[in-house]
């Protein structure tokens with residue numbers, strides 16, 4: 001990264017300001033928490049980075065309206081800080097951060113910036129409309145990052161810390177500084193950079209385990225050492241940002257809290273680079289369920305967890321594995337006879353959490369073709385969806401159409417139906433109609449009508465199979481050269497009348513986009529999922545490829 005800081009007069013000698021004397025452990029803990037804007041000692045700040053680190057994982061991209069939807073739900077959940085994006089990365093990221101900054105009032109809205117003037121100024125500009133804003137600036141501090149990624153020595157990195165934090169402080173009092181790859185950084189150098197960042201005005205110090213290498217005891221030990229060795233540490237909140245490469249992100253984050261960290265950076269469903277980030281739902285429910293081990297509180301309304309999980313999964317097309325802790329389809333399912341027997345006698349025999357605490361409701365409201373608008377709306381509310389009037393009406397029409405085709409409408413069907421509605425809002429290319437002719441003795445042929453920018457157009461195509469013919473018809477109507485690295489079909493429920501949920505991922509010039517759709521007709525779902533992905537790809541064209549600024 002070029003050095004685009006213009007202040008040669010800044011030198012490392014300006015950073016020797018420290019806070020005199022060390023405080024007792026209890027005092028330190030109190031002051032760390034107090035720095036978190038008047039929150040009590042036992043409060044854990046939940047910093048959600050679904051829209052930044054989560055979105056950075058390949059195929060996980062979201063459009064601006066989708067990001068706004070997620071941000072609004074995160075705000076309703078009680079997330080303290082929403083990292084809304086990386087404004088210098090692309091026009092799309094800038095726009096999303098700016099729009100979220102204008103809408104979100106309760107949570108702090110945060111934008112990421114490398115240690116570079118252009119990044120920090122751009123983040124500040126995107127955050128301008130925010131009522132409560134944070135600039136999060138970072139630099140790699142480990143030998144590997146210094147030598148190979150940055151080609152800077154320790155003193156040069158240290159100088160960048162001063163310049164970046166001071167620059168960010170021009171725009172806001174709420175500045176977070178991260179030592180990227182902190183867990184593999186020499187301790188002396190890490191402590192020196194932290195002390196400097198705080199002296200320059202950083203109010204949150206984030207310790208990322210960027211490559212998911214740390215072990216819980218080792219990571220807790222690092223947090224303890226930071227608290228004992230950095231003289232001015234009581235002037236900032238200590239934060240942790242753990243990746244899940246060894247499946248230890250949640251364990252590392254919780255151990256870090258026991259050692260004195262008071263902010264956890266996490267994502268919904270644990271999405272994120274490679275094996276992902278620390279999962280928000282797991283941290284929140286661990287703290288809630290094991291208060292004896294973790295005597296802390298978060299502000300999160302855990303009853304919104306399922307809704308957030310479903311929304312992120314529907315938007316990104318990243319299905320949640322059935323056995324995923326808290327939000328997986330099997331997390332509260334009991335199949336074996338002995339478990340079912342125990343559950344019937346006392347739910348606590350096999351359940352450590354109540355399903356309703358994460359927003360899973362057992363409802364008596366059975367939906368079918370005779371159900372009216374009011375029952376439909378009530379049911380969606382139970383499932384965690386609150387749609388606006390127009391979206392509700394569209395969803396109701398689709399529900400009636402589905403009820404004509406399918407006798408029993410399960411909760412999963414309604415979830416798939418509403419997720420379709422969410423995914424197809426504001427699309428440039430819209431599905432109108434599909435007729436497919438196929439069988440063992442005919443060449444598969446698809447006749448497709450799409451509305452492109454509101455104008456209906458039709459085409460037909462033949463292919464090696466009905467799906468191939470359908471996708472060729474889409475390409476005939478909207479020519480493009482994207483590859484198809486993923487095409488996946490699942491049944492939403494059991495039975496031959498089950499809806500198919502189809503996920504399609506497209507890739508073009510290093511950009512990926514995922515679409516998902518459900519329908520009782522697998523081919524219609526396939527076409528809609530493809531069109532969903534294509535719409536996202538089209539929106540991304542002409543924007544900086546994410547790799548250009550990968551962190």
Ligand code: KIV
Pocket residue numbers: 053138178179180181206208209210211241243551
């Ligand atoms: O993993 C990481 O180190 C990051 C930083 C930008 C905080 O995502």
Ligand code: ZN
Pocket residue numbers: 053208210241243273
């Ligand atoms: Zn990260």
